[in-house]
Amino acid sequence: MAQQRLGQIQWGALTFGPGTPYTVTGLEGLDDLPEIRAQDVERPGQHGDYTGPDYTGPRVVQLKLGLRGESPDDLRALSIALRNATQPQDEPQQLAFLEQGVMVLGKVRRRSIPYDAEYLWRIGDAALEFYCADPYVYGLxxxxxxxxxxxxxxxxxxxxxxxxxxxxxxxxxxxxxxxxxxxxxxxxxxxxxxxxxxxxxxxxxxxxxxxxxxxxxxxxxxxxxxxxxxxxxxxxxxxxxxxxxxxxxxxxxxxxxxxxxxxxxxxxxxxxxxxxxxxxxxxxxxx
Known part of the structure; x- marks a missing residue:
């Protein structure tokens, strides 16, 4: 069975995915259900619980990227552009999944752009984690x-x-x-x-x-x-x-x-x- 095409992802001025130097190699948390905050209480003297409404906690979206430069200097420029676009934020902003027509509102909470001398000539990797206090996925x-x-x-x-x-x-x-x-x-x-x-x-x-x-x-x-x-x-x-x-x-x-x-x-x-x-x-x- 063919998998759904993820397509391009927009974060501020940067675009990841097909046609860009940032290949999306992994995505977690977009279609996952955030952690549930259950409103359950024990039944005194009985088996089981009294169950209440379920609410979700924040959504966490993890994005893995492959950086593909034309030269070592180009790869460095891609790393710097990614670093500059993922600074700590005061307010959430859109992380938009353009082909899927949806978005979440998030802040960058973790960023990893490791140094790997074996492949540093023109390719690299990066990992980003977005914290979405508002767990909803919205239409674009x-x-x-x-x-x-x-x-x-x-x-x-x-x-x-x-x-x-x-x-x-x-x-x-x-x-x-x-x-x-x-x-x-x-x-x-x-x-x-x-x-x-x-x-x-x-x-x-x-x-x-x-x-x-x-x-x-x-x-x-x-x-x-x-x-x-x-x-x-x-x-x-x-x-x-x-x-x-x-x-x-x-x-x-x-x-x-x-x-x-x-x-x-x-x-x-x-x-x-x-x-x-x-x-x-x-x-x-x-x-």
């Missing part, structure tokens, strides 16, 4: 879908026309509803952008029944960003407004498959129809 394509709000007082309006800009867009919403498809195997945490004018905007994940409501009013030109993973609510993209979230709200996540999302809000007095826009952005997500 950022998906996006938008709809205007449905307000009984304002009637029904339809989404603005938008064009692609390096993203894949979902189907246009009608009457304040869109369908967001997560082609991964794990729940995806979307980023929500709500543009005014609107009062008391509410985002409902119809598929699960979760409802997130903001006790806020957004004027024309104002917006709020909601990160459902970190639960940050940022007015105009920077000012924290977590207090706007109504008590009892639940944070929507995109389950594997199709997810129906409804957007509702009250029209502002004097506003010409309900033109508030909800934009949902996500990536396919798996463990």
């Amino acid at each position: 394509t950022e998906r996006q879908a938008s709809t205007t709000a449905y307000s009984p007082a304002a009637g029904r309006t339809y989404p603005l026309v938008y064009s692609s800009g390096g993203r894949t867009y979902g189907s246009a919403g009608t009457s304040g509803r869109i369908t967001a498809v997560n082609d991964g195997a794990s729940p995806a945490y979307p980023v929500l952008r709500l543009d005014g004018p609107v009062a008391t905007p509410a985002v409902e994940h119809v598929t699960s029944g979760s409802l997130l409501t903001l006790d806020a009013t957004l004027q024309v030109g104002e917006y709020v960003l909601i990160d459902t993973r970190t639960r940050a609510v940022l007015f105009m993209g920077s000012a924290p407004r977590r207090s706007w979230v109504r008590a009892g709200s639940t944070w929507p996540v995109l389950l594997p498959g199709s997810n129906e999302i409804a957007y509702r809000g009250a029209a502002l007095s004097g506003a010409p129809g309900q033109t508030s826009l909800l934009t949902v952005t996500w990536r396919d997500t798996s463990l």
Whole structure:
């Protein structure tokens, strides 16, 4: 049986794999399940455990490379370029598997570029280890879908026309509803952008029944960003407004498959129809 082609791997400005001087000779940890943090407790006086939900620890990806230079000086240049691209980091960055269309977010935690005098004329080896505090494997394509709000007082309006800009867009919403498809195997945490004018905007994940409501009013030109993973609510993209979230709200996540999302809000007095826009952005997500 033929094996799946790994293809090229992108890390910052460096590309590894076919067509590059960095041959990929080994890869571990991308398709492996990270270590499980089990929430099990013993059954007192009985056999077995009470089992709880399983959570994963961080993902560790190990990459082995073969360096192929044209001369000793070229090999040295390849080693220096690899060393410079794998310095300690403050924040994770994308390790992208281009042909497979997926990525992880990682930091370089180990690097080995050994000296081997027997082969040092033009070939060498290297090993890299990437620590991914976020264990999810994400699709490279950022998906996006938008709809205007449905307000009984304002009637029904339809989404603005938008064009692609390096993203894949979902189907246009009608009457304040869109369908967001997560082609991964794990729940995806979307980023929500709500543009005014609107009062008391509410985002409902119809598929699960979760409802997130903001006790806020957004004027024309104002917006709020909601990160459902970190639960940050940022007015105009920077000012924290977590207090706007109504008590009892639940944070929507995109389950594997199709997810129906409804957007509702009250029209502002004097506003010409309900033109508030909800934009949902996500990536396919798996463990």
